[in-house]
Amino acid sequence: MRKTLPSLKHPKRLSFKRKPIQNQIPGKITYVGEGTSEDTVINVISYNEEKVIYNNNCSIEKVLDLVTHEPQFKHWINFIGVHDVEKLSKLGSLLNIHPLVLEDIANTKQRPKLDEFEDYVFFALKMIYHNETDLLIKNHFGLVFNKSYIISFQQSHDIIFNSIRERIHNKVGRIRIRNTDYLFYALIDAVVDNYYNLLETIEEKIQDLEERIIEDASKASTSEIQLLKREILSIRKAVFPAKELINKLQISKHPLYDKSTKAYIADLYDHILQVTENIDIYREIVWGLMDMYMGSLSIKMNEVMKVLTIMSTIFIPLTFLAGIYGMNFDYMPELNIKSGYFIVWGIMILMTALLIFYFRKKKWF
Amino acid sequence: MRKTLPSLKHPKRLSFKRKPIQNQIPGKITYVGEGTSEDTVINVISYNEEKVIYNNNCSIEKVLDLVTHEPQFKHWINFIGVHDVEKLSKLGSLLNIHPLVLEDIANTKQRPKLDEFEDYVFFALKMIYHNETDLLIKNHFGLVFNKSYIISFQQSHDIIFNSIRERIHNKVGRIRIRNTDYLFYALIDAVVDNYYNLLETIEEKIQDLEERIIEDASKASTSEIQLLKREILSIRKAVFPAKELINKLQISKHPLYDKSTKAYIADLYDHILQVTENIDIYREIVWGLMDMYMGSLSIKMNEVMKVLTIMSTIFIPLTFLAGIYGMNFDYMPELNIKSGYFIVWGIMILMTALLIFYFRKKKWF
Amino acid sequence: MRKTLPSLKHPKRLSFKRKPIQNQIPGKITYVGEGTSEDTVINVISYNEEKVIYNNNCSIEKVLDLVTHEPQFKHWINFIGVHDVEKLSKLGSLLNIHPLVLEDIANTKQRPKLDEFEDYVFFALKMIYHNETDLLIKNHFGLVFNKSYIISFQQSHDIIFNSIRERIHNKVGRIRIRNTDYLFYALIDAVVDNYYNLLETIEEKIQDLEERIIEDASKASTSEIQLLKREILSIRKAVFPAKELINKLQISKHPLYDKSTKAYIADLYDHILQVTENIDIYREIVWGLMDMYMGSLSIKMNEVMKVLTIMSTIFIPLTFLAGIYGMNFDYMPELNIKSGYFIVWGIMILMTALLIFYFRKKKWF
């Protein structure tokens, strides 16, 4: 059994823990998270209504140059690999980002967060998905944007934003016309939309478990239910703060949000609300699975007990009767009756019939 | 067992899922929901105190014509079949409805919603009922109204509004005299009134389950209870947001709501409150059913065990005694006593009597 | 078992249901509730500090006459039998009561409600009691009062207000001196005071169940616990809105409430608070009963199993031993030993003693 559930031991642990750092100095940027061997990459997409320019694998100087000298473009700076603390703090200090913000970006165990500064806004949330080995992955994702650029900080490469890149490239919808706040909205929306896929995976897992429990409780196990509980709690913890933060966005009066974008953020809030409601419903359902499981086991037990009781109740008296006539007393008158043996058989068959009738009446089978 | 519960697998799934659309562009109207083969139909009822005119199967141009050139009428435009996104967006753009509203109308997985714009109001909620195969159906239903017309968007034909049509036709009550806000109220009220039928179905299902569990736990199953739980959670999710929204309606100061209509909306709020309170009561009761079920199984088990124990406890010692006198020792003095056999019978009957007395005293039967 | 619990099936249903009325027109007064054959009766008590005049079985015209031409009296109009919708709406329209209020009076499934109009106040709540067959009865009770009169609408005759009638008749306390708002308070207080009797009945039922479960779980049944749960939920639903409403009364600034009456209303709020707190405590206790029940069953089961195990464990090996010496092998040396039979008996007694000692050490009996 342990072989099929190795995940209970190790990977789940990650989701509830922040590496304890005894000497952590506040404001000192430190990477908190698993080790990674990917290189840090900075890609910049500069776009306006007429043109899109791609600068992949930029140096930080190039980024600064773009941001400073190309005000006619909006720049989407995609910083992939937040474990490179040096690059991160260099970029941060050149663009005047508060050290605590950079610390929050490098700390991949940071909970979702919204910080509105005078001239820029910081938003951190989680991309959550199941990887190919069905492990729940929570990737930390940070956004910093002001009037002219937006920086997205990621732990690793992701396909979640490809659709947005396409929309920019192909000038689909309003994305090229609108300001950076619309791109800001679009990126968060992509993350939240992805939560629907997560919900579906959870839904499927629940249904699979339910079906197996109904069919035969021994096909499921308590540890699977516990694992699912943990998964839901872990998702809940990552998603619920986002709800609150998007509501903050919605009612914020920060000048960076355009009035026309507000309608989209309201829509976004609606989506995250739907996600959180579903998570809570799944939670209740999974909590109920344990009861189903126990009920299923009890039914099985009852069935086993009935078989035992029926067999014992029928044969124990018969065996006793046979035992009686196996006694060696000198004088046992029945033994000498010629048809005695057959009379005993008759009595036995009668007893059996009566007991079967009794069990039938009790609806035991 | 699985044959009687196929519904656990498939149809329930629908209620918790929104089709994941990777490239969904915000504000782009996309139909989200099951496929349907019905044609989209637009029926318009134009009425005022004196007259009612019916325009069934209107073209969009006709609708626009009516709305623009017949200001002496109030127009109820019934748009059936929101899957026809093209017609929907054409109508929307001609009547100046915000694209996000149209998106919410076409997305049948959208949660209930109220959006008050300067010159019109959008309200979306769910019609919920059990279809003829006892499946829970949740139909998305959107309302848009302004001073001169009201548009109701439905997924398919419904009988729920027939009574309102009759009231308009027969000039029953105040509906012909009042403004569109009263019709707006009346349509929502019809949907909420229908929730009472839903509650009754749930009530009956609960009672049926309760009775079967009390009679014989094996007549019910844990999966039925789980199914009922899911159904209640699903209804709860669709109805509870409506409560909040109707409260918003109640305290809204939007000029489209007439003061006299406000009293009716307060009444409506009262109804939805009663519905939600009942749902929560059903929830508690259904959650308690599992305990009843387990208790019922335990009682049965106890009964089975008692039968086994009584039979074994009586006959095992007797069989032992018979076994003793079945031994073949050369010298067993009892065997030679003439009445030995009958003495053994006497001892056996005495033992049985004592054990029965003991069980009686313990109140085992 | 079903014979003792017929109530689970039918009467409970009533408390959770409102008759579904497809074509119900808002503001149209319709009686919702069980049929009744009692005649509608209107009794008026007109009183002031000096005099009390009784007008039993008044016509509506008489009521109007009294209210209009006898301003020196305060009039308590007791309308018994709200099923007579015609009389109700006639009285209502003559006294200028809003149609929605009349609808709420006639709908006996209406939840408790407070509506403060400019010149009168409407309050609806529930009288709850167990009838002689121990069924929970919830009677809808409506109050309308203004400066000069108070109308109490009841479903049927009740003894609950007799004490108030006596106090008016005998000039006990301040009731004759004070305004109608004091009578209004006194009537609500009488209803709330009666809830204490209800609590006591529930308390007794719980104690009875608890004692039976402790004594012998088989004397109670899961359905009784479920029934009690339902009863408490049903009471809770009827009483909790009242708490909220009395709080509203308490903080209301409506000119009809005299300042000196406010102290009494605060006191009333205190009482209803105590009632609701107790209901929630009963709820927790009843929810705990199921656990007690299951525990009680488990103890019983353990006991049964121990008896079975002890008997089997003692006698099965003995029977085996007897079986050994019942074998018919040609050469079994023990059989020829003279005292073999007695040695076997000795071994058997020794084995039994050892097993009994073992069970004693395990504290099985």
Place this chain on the structure above:
Amino acid sequence: MRKTLPSLKHPKRLSFKRKPIQNQIPGKITYVGEGTSEDTVINVISYNEEKVIYNNNCSIEKVLDLVTHEPQFKHWINFIGVHDVEKLSKLGSLLNIHPLVLEDIANTKQRPKLDEFEDYVFFALKMIYHNETDLLIKNHFGLVFNKSYIISFQQSHDIIFNSIRERIHNKVGRIRIRNTDYLFYALIDAVVDNYYNLLETIEEKIQDLEERIIEDASKASTSEIQLLKREILSIRKAVFPAKELINKLQISKHPLYDKSTKAYIADLYDHILQVTENIDIYREIVWGLMDMYMGSLSIKMNEVMKVLTIMSTIFIPLTFLAGIYGMNFDYMPELNIKSGYFIVWGIMILMTALLIFYFRKKKWF
């Protein structure tokens, strides 16, 4: 078992009930509580910085005289025995206390309450303790104070305030210098401090139960757990309103509270907060006891079942084998083999060894 739990039946009932009084007139002072034979006693301690004067067993006239003619003293009037409604109402009317306050003092089932009048403050709470027979006693305790005196109304004599009397007598701390509001605070503080003793008793009861359940579930009983639940719910009900009220005291701007006393009240609030937090923790722990109990029973059951199964599984096949060679067929070749008997013994020992090996591998013992 019933003999050890008589308390479940009767005394608990008291704590959830208010005597139902059909004709109770609001504002009419009526004693609600158990009968008592103690005489009502009024003791007055008059003190200021220089002097303390004791007047035990005062008449009401004496009290009035003291209060009116000795303004240089602060008077602590201790009224013991609130069942003497006559004396109570006489004192009340002479000192101008509102009849509803007097009613609340005489009603010992009244929940904790704070009423701030223009020139005096009324506070009622509960002294709770276990009496010598381990019964939970809740004594109603009322305080009325103004600038010059404080009246404490008790149901019976109590040792809880002795320490305060000593502090007044011996001029310990600031009590003699400060105003009546400080004494008011000190009296409430004494009551709240006493709750800590209560918590400790509960803590000990829980630990005792826990230990017994762990050692052997049959040493505890479900009814004990239920009793403890009830006790905690009953305490909770008496203590929680006090928290809210002390918070009200804390934020109140009534001129009777001196600014310097406010710091002490804040401290008091801290204490009551700690008490309520602990009560909720005990609640969770006690609710968990039932699970422990059931788990403990299940473990025991498993153990019993294993013994039964092991014994049966070993001896039933052996008995069968012995039965085979006890058959009386004319031709059974094994019987004639000389060492047949010993071979059978060998087979039996082998079978037993294999089964024991199997159970060992399954870790059954």
Place this chain on the structure above:
Amino acid sequence: MRKTLPSLKHPKRLSFKRKPIQNQIPGKITYVGEGTSEDTVINVISYNEEKVIYNNNCSIEKVLDLVTHEPQFKHWINFIGVHDVEKLSKLGSLLNIHPLVLEDIANTKQRPKLDEFEDYVFFALKMIYHNETDLLIKNHFGLVFNKSYIISFQQSHDIIFNSIRERIHNKVGRIRIRNTDYLFYALIDAVVDNYYNLLETIEEKIQDLEERIIEDASKASTSEIQLLKREILSIRKAVFPAKELINKLQISKHPLYDKSTKAYIADLYDHILQVTENIDIYREIVWGLMDMYMGSLSIKMNEVMKVLTIMSTIFIPLTFLAGIYGMNFDYMPELNIKSGYFIVWGIMILMTALLIFYFRKKKWF
């Protein structure tokens, strides 16, 4: 079993109890907590941007001297050993600290607290960790700071602040430049950071229990789960008030907090939020463990029952058959058939095969 769980009895008790002190006078400083034999020590670190001066084992006079005559330094006064009430009150009165604050410092059972006075701020919280014998230790920790100094009151020596001492010594980060409010923040941050270690220990305990339950329920015990529940409740009680207080700090407008420090406090709030969220998740998981445990026991029981039933069901009928032919009737025709014995064997093997086939079909093994 009791030997391995002695901790349930004694040490846990501490965490829920405050020593009951009958005569405790408010504002009189009394040590509440376990006895300790350590000496009270006062160490002062005086630092500014240029210099750090250490004064270990100061007298109170020295402290006063430093604070009064060295305004160019910020002083961190570390008072270790709050049980020395005399020293504590002397220091307190010399530095003008309110007696109630000193009482709260000496009462190690005090809940976390924030008190902002005009010219100083008092903050009390708990250091929590598992000691070397795995006991949960909660050390009370108080902070008082004003413009020029900060006093930290501890129960005993701790290594938790070593990192801060190092940062001061080595001028790491901003700590030497900033005001006392930054040190105040840094000390609280060190305590909160330490909670992460606590969380990890809890996480490990949960995982260890989970794994043991999954492997074999008998390796875990209900008392372990109960113990873990208690531990989490105890931690919860100590940590949750801190959340609220840090939020208060965050929104406080007290002039002692520098604006630049506010950002750090916001960060601190984020950390404590993460801690409390995790505690609640652990709570849910541990509460679920009991279910897992019961499920695990049930599975085991089912398995045991199946073995018993299979063995009994196979051998009881066979034994009966053997018993039949062991009877001593004079005329039993089968006995004389030559191959009778072998036919019986054949029948027995056939019966066994059928039963095995039946159990296979039922998937019992």
